[in-house]
Amino acid sequence: MVTLTDKAGDGGTNKEAQRANQQAMIENVLHTHLGVREAAVVYDHDDLVAFVVPDDAFVDDVLGRANTGSTVLGKWRKVFDLSQLTKDAASASVGFNTTGWNSSYTRGTIPASEMREWVENTVSDILQLRPKTVCEIGCGTGMLVMQIAPRCDRYVAVDFSPAVLDRLREQLQTVPAVAARVEVIERRADHLDGLDEDLFDTLVLSSVVQFFPNIAYLTKVLEKAVNIVRPGGYVYVGDVRSLQLLEAFASSVELFQAVDGMNAGELRERIRRRIEREPELVISPAYFLSLQHQFPRISRVDIRPLRGRADNEMTRYRYEAILHVGHETGASFDDEFLDWTERKWTLDDVRSMLRQHPNERIGIKCIRNARIEKDLAALAILRVADAGYTAGELRHGLEQNLAEGIHPQALLDLETEGLGFAVFLSWAAGRPDGSYDAFFVPKRSLQGITLPAIGWPETNASKLARLANAPGQGKLRNELINQLVAHCSQNLPEELAPAEIVLVDMLPRAADGAVASQELLRFRRA
Structure with a gap:
């Protein structure tokens, strides 16, 4: 059993130092379990929450x-x-x-x-x-x-x-x-x-x-x-x-298949089950x-x-x-990006911008994705809707929604309009709203580079905590968590038992290499 030691200062126990000591103790104990590759313990108000990256060999060989x-x-x-x-x-x-x-x-x-x-x-x-x-x-x-x-x-x-x-x-x-x-x-x-x-x-x-x-x-x-x-x-x-759009996809499918009279409570439950039972990676x-x-x-x-x-x-x-x-x-560009959310440019606005700046590279980030705009709006309404609100009412309400985003293919099609720009799109930011980024480069500056x-x-660093779902592995993950809970109970004082153990795929880190604790908490609360 690990014993708790206080770090004393001139005025007695330093609360911040004591907390750091407690976090380190729990992390050290977790690291002694063969199923743990990395661990970080974070205070969420007064709760100690442990985030664990499982060891792949242990999960494969021991848990099966x-x-x-x-x-x-x-x-x-x-x-x-x-x-x-x-x-x-x-x-x-x-x-x-x-x-x-x-x-x-x-x-x-x-x-x-x-x-x-x-x-x-x-x-x-x-x-x-x-x-x-x-x-x-x-x-x-x-x-x-x-x-x-x-x-x-x-x-x-x-x-x-x-x-x-x-x-x-x-x-x-x-x-x-x-x-x-x-x-x-x-x-x-x-x-x-x-x-x-x-x-x-x-x-x-x-x-x-x-x-x-x-x-x-x-x-x-x-x-x-x-x-x-x-x-x-x-x-x-x-x-x-x-993965960022799994919930939106599930809600889109369930709403499409729902009869008009299905209430919001049942629709939300169907979405939850679809995500939980997702068989694909x-x-x-x-x-x-x-x-x-x-x-x-x-x-x-x-x-x-x-x-x-x-x-x-x-x-x-x-x-x-x-x-x-x-x-x-080859060519490398590291330009500042304009934020679409500040101006909400239309396709015509973008076309006009390119015509006005034929020799400049232009980047635009956070462009609302017209492909899934209604799906996301439906999900947002459904999250807060009363249980009696029906699928039919939801569909009718979506018909009144005015699209604001730009279809990604519409931006790519600008390449064929004789504006002289090559168009590149990215989903690297992985935002949960499905927005994307675009970069426009004068073709003559590429010199054949595709x-x-x-x-x-x-x-966002919090997106690094969960890199994929775990189809069909719910029992394995629960078994590992149960083992870790028992391991902590056997090797730590009762007051240091983590309030929750969360399995993650990766520990997000700040620029200095330290674990980004706030991003982990943001991931937990999402």
Whole structure:
């Protein structure tokens, strides 16, 4: 049992010093538990709250997360295998087998026109990286393979579903010229052994990480991915679901499916259950930004909202992360950003600004996102609505809301209007309102550089505390918390038992390296 020692000053016990002593004691005790990688204890008024970053090896080996992860992967593999045994999959056109791509709203298939736009935009974004040797993990039925491989020297297509790969091989047989460039491999995403370091210039993970069992698994995959990409290359992670917008997405789906007479109380409960039972991995942009500190080979990370005019869950709630591997070269811009919330510029205002300043770089931050403006308004109303308020009344009220934001695609379309500007968008700040940042660069100043380094506004440090959800791991997390509570009870005086133990993915830190305690408290209260 640890005993409490006071730090005495000339006037007796110094309360601030005593508190620091108590925090250090609890942290030291927590660090002696094998399940703890990092710990920070913070006073929330008079309550002692412990924030713990779990040790991945302990969670995997002792609590059995690795076995749980294998079970999750097995379930997804069965789902994907079965999807290819349908008539729709058998009759799909070469390079466009969208079987299994279903809408969370309608539960039916996503319209072909919207899927074509998604494929075209994803292919365009990857080709912007100028790939010649590509490894795609989770290649699926080959919608990207069939379009990108013809422009490459070598394309390694990896997937863990045998039925899906059989369908891909059937397609490749109809296009021998493409098949000659493609190597198809059946294996899990974390089994990249045998692929040499610096072998590829581009590694692609598109619309696949949401099916990974947990963030630790993703980190293992990305560590191997970064090692097999040569300096100057990229790891493209596409179609990632945004953690900051998970609640807004859940409320949007539930409101869409609710009958008019459903009351607010039941609607809120359905939203809570949808989030709690979310089977897919949902990730904060801050996770990808944090990888630069883990893997020195990553020199920069770009986070971009998906392009597209279609109105669906992918364009609204997903993003792409591009990891730059090796030494950074090319154009670099570190300009001040105008704040959209101060002026609330319209699209015409932005267009006029560009015409008035044809030779200047212009950055605008916190642009309200017209794609999800109504979804966020509905969520805000629902949070405070009386229990008897109905879904029908909520829908009617939203119809009266005037849109103020700018659609991200509308800003990207300015590139084609002859204004002379290249347009770049970022979701790196990871704000919970889904707002985004834009940067406009005169094209002549880029000198052929397609991905300049831009000093985007930074993320709020409190967003670093939770980097992803934990699908299907509620029992494991509760078991670890129970172990830590018991560990503290056995090794600390009763008065020093933490009021709460909170599991986090990372401890946010200030510029001087100290734990940002206020950000942790802000995260706890969110």
